[in-house]
Amino acid sequence: MDMFDKNIGKEKLASLELAEASREKEWNYPSFVRELFHGRLPWNLIYPFPEQPEADKEIGTEYLEKLEGFLRAHLDPDEVDKSGEIPYEVIKGLADLGAFAMKIPQEYDGLGLSQLNYNRAIHLIASYCGSTAVLLSAHQSIGVPTPLSLFGTEEQKKKYLPRFRKGAISGFALTEPDAGSDPRTMKTSATPTEDGKYYIINGEKLWITNGNIADILIVMAQTPAKIEKGKEKKQITAFIVETNTPGFQAAYRSSFMGLHGVKLGLLKFNNVRVPRENILLGEGQGLKLAFLTLNTGRLTVPAAVAGMSKLCLMIVRKWSKERRQWGLPIGEHELVASKLAAMSANTFAMDAVTWLTSHMADAKKLDIRLEAAMAKLFCTETSWKVIDDTFQIRGGRGFETSPSLKGRGEAGYPVERMFRDSRVNLIIEGTSQIMRLFIAREALDLHLKRIISIMDTKVPILKRIKDALSVGIYYLFWFLRLWLPSFALRDIAHLPIPIKKHMLFVQQTTKRLAMTMFLKMLIHQQRLESRQNILARFVDIGTDLFVMSCACSYGLSFSKKELNSQAGSAIELADLFCSQAKVRIARTFEDIRRNQDKAARRVAQNFLAGGYVWLENEIIK
Ligand SMILES: Cc1cc2nc3c(=O)[nH]c(=O)nc-3n(C[C@H](O)[C@H](O)[C@H](O)COP(=O)(O)OP(=O)(O)OC[C@H]3O[C@@H](n4cnc5c(N)ncnc54)[C@H](O)[C@@H]3O)c2cc1C
Structure with a gap:
């Protein structure tokens, strides 16, 4: 689309309005991160x-043992990668182990695992076979089991949930060829239908994980728009759709660079x-359902990637000692050693x-959104x-496939496949860009709530003046409190x-971040929404502060555990992570103060207008 299209403003506004209408507006529980963005450190919420x-731990450990035993005996991840199939016997065996009903409450025949045990299971599986982890996690983190357990009626739950214990597979269908991040x-x-008893679904869905083999799907579709205050409001509604319904067709299986065993592509609804x-x-609650489902659904991806990262640690630990170049094991060359250290601290x-x-x-x-x-x-x-x-440290072997490495007698580390x-x-479950915008919107929420009526020219002027006065008093105290020593110091001392x-650094920096965010809001006002680089910097600082807090709390927990020999090294890892995060934070604050955003915007506009087509010379187009 031409970026100078005059409709672009209207379209963007409509997308933002729909997202806004579907977002969870209430904060019924405390949120650690929300507090951070407002200059407070509620350490007691995480320590x-x-x-x-x-x-619960025993239940999880026992289940993990069963899963590991089964996977080692029956699943060859390289074969899945090569053939593009997770064998039927493996899916059947996993179903027998209840792996498609891990999160389903026991009253509906599920295993009723806690989120922690479920995440432990996906973490374990992901360290072995990415495709199998995605099959299971897309099915029950965002597929039918989670939204149905959370929002289903008793009849719906009784009808569908027990089917997953027998191995029924599901998925969550939102994306379409023309609708990715913007629903x-x-x-x-x-x-x-005329009698109102049925709905007739027509359309296409793209890249729905498990879509091509699913028995049941959650399908998002537009139901007739509603008129509210004279304005047409789009309604997006979530349906449970059985894929054996006439008119449903898995029309095409896409092939991807990775996750070869997962089956997804183009689905048609006729x-x-x-x-x-x-x-x-x-009706009309579909996007809200998607957001609420993802609040916990998203937690499985971190568990999965942490599992993969741990396998990387094992690989580089062995390889960096075993491989000698220039007279030393490669792990003793400082440029490799610093990678090993950062990888360990980051994985921790x-x-x-x-x-x-x-x-x-x-x-x-x-509230964990x-x-x-x-x-x-x-x-x-x-x-x-x-x-x-890991790829870099493995050198040329990082690029070689696991079967090829094994074929010439070496250890078949699957770095190329994991890559x-x-x-x-x-990209999935919210791209990094969309995550940053989502977090920024929620982070600014407290301020926006307060100042929105002052900025709204439709509100009578007297009310705006009154609101401005009370908001002014609120912020006067807020600023004072930011500068006063806080109670959090007592908790940290x-x-x-x-x-x-x-943690003292985190405590001080939350105040600096809150103040900077507020001042930027005053300077840019509504324009801040499109200054995405500024918003992303707030989010990156906030994320580092959150992760530093988690790492410190986690590090301290080791000294209480029996694993006393690990206690010192856990603190050491937390220390390195925090020290490196501090450097990133300082750099990001500097970027907020002085950056090339304006120049980059100009170049990007010129680029989109074709100003640099000449740069694409002497290539085969
Ligand atoms: C393997 C795989 C599995 C998937 N599984 C599922 C599934 O189970 N269910 C499902 O519904 N979907 C699924 N998807 C789709 C996935 O969720 C989408 O790919 C994702 O939401 C992004 O949409 P898009 O690819 O259309 O990219 P777009 O939305 O077109 O975005 C393209 C680029 O523009 C950026 N961008 C977009 N909007 C903005 C903005 N406002 N500001 C800044 N940057 C922006 C994006 O971050 C991205 O970098 C899957 C995709 C893949 C590849």
Whole structure:
């Protein structure tokens, strides 16, 4: 689309309005990250690091043992990668183990695993076979089991949930050829029949994980628009669709750079008739359902990528000692050693974030929408770096496939396969860019709520003046409080060095971040929405502060555990992670102050207008 198209403003506004209408507006529970963005450090929300109850841990450990035994005996990940198939016997065996009903409550024949045990299971499987992990996690993190358990009626739950214990497979169908990150452009429609008992679904869905083999899908479709205050409001509704319904067709299987065993592509809906009682959560509530499902659904991706990163650690640990070049094991050359150190510290931080957010999901005492989004953003980007560094440390062998390595008698480390399998994690369940925008919107929420009526020219002037006065008083106290020593200091004071030093930094920096965000909001006002680089910098600083806090809390938890020999090294890892995060944070604050955003915008506009086509010379087009 021409970027100077005058409709672009209207279209963008409509997309933002739809997203805004579907977002969860209330904050019924405290949120650690939301507080951080407002200059407070609620350390007591994440410290002491929660411990998994012994009984729950045993259930998980026993289940993980069964899974590992089964996978080792029956599944060859290289064969899955080569053939593009997870064998039927493996799917059947996993179903017998209840792997398609891990998260389903026991009253509906599920295993009723806690989020923590479920994430432990996916973490384990992902370290072995990416395709199998994605098959299972897309099925039950975002596929039918989660939204149905959360929002289904009793009849819906009784009808569908027990089927997953027998191995029924599901998926979550939102994306379409023209609707990716922006669901407003969705075209699939669901039209009610005259008697109102059915809906007729027509349209296409693209890249729905498991879509080509699913028995049941959650399908998002547009139901007739509603008129509210004279304005047409788009309605997106979630339907439970059985794929044996006439008119449903898995029309095409896509092939991808990785995750070869997962089956997805183009799905077609041609007059697919679905009973009204298959609507989930209510008409027009589809996007809300998607957001709410993803709040916990997103937690599985961090668990999976942390599992893959740990396998990378094992590979580089062995290889860096074994491989000698220039008279030394390569791990002793400083440029490799620094990678090994960062990979260890980053993997420790991923572990901290993954297990803390899993605990939070089980405890149900906190609002975790921001924490889950940050966990997804941080872990996918960080694990990609870990896998890339593993590739580099393996040298040419990083590029060679596992079967080829084995074929000439070497250890078949699957770095090349993991590299291909993992890249898409930065795209699925919200791209990194969309995660940053989502987090920024929620981070600014408290301020926006306060100042929105002052900026709204439709509000009577007297009311705006009154509101401005009360908001002014609020912010006067807010600013004062930011500068006063906070109660959080009391909580941190007794922590051991170096954790105390890092948490003091977090405490100070949350104030600096909150202040900077507020000032930028005053300067840019509504324009801040399109200054995405500024928003992303806030989010990157906030994410590092969150992960530093998780890593410190997690590090301290080791000294209490029996694994005392690990305690010192856990603190050392937390220390290195925090020290490196501090450098990133300082750099990002500097970027907020002085950056090349304006010049980059000019170049990008020129680029899109064709100003640099000459640069594409002497290539085969
Ligand atoms: C292997 C795989 C599995 C998938 N599984 C599922 C599934 O189970 N269910 C499902 O519904 N979908 C699924 N998807 C689709 C996936 O969720 C989408 O690919 C993703 O949401 C991004 O949409 P898109 O690819 O159309 O990219 P677009 O939305 O077209 O985005 C393209 C680029 O523009 C950026 N961008 C877009 N909007 C903005 C903005 N406002 N500001 C800044 N940058 C922006 C994006 O970050 C991205 O870099 C899957 C995709 C793949 C490849």
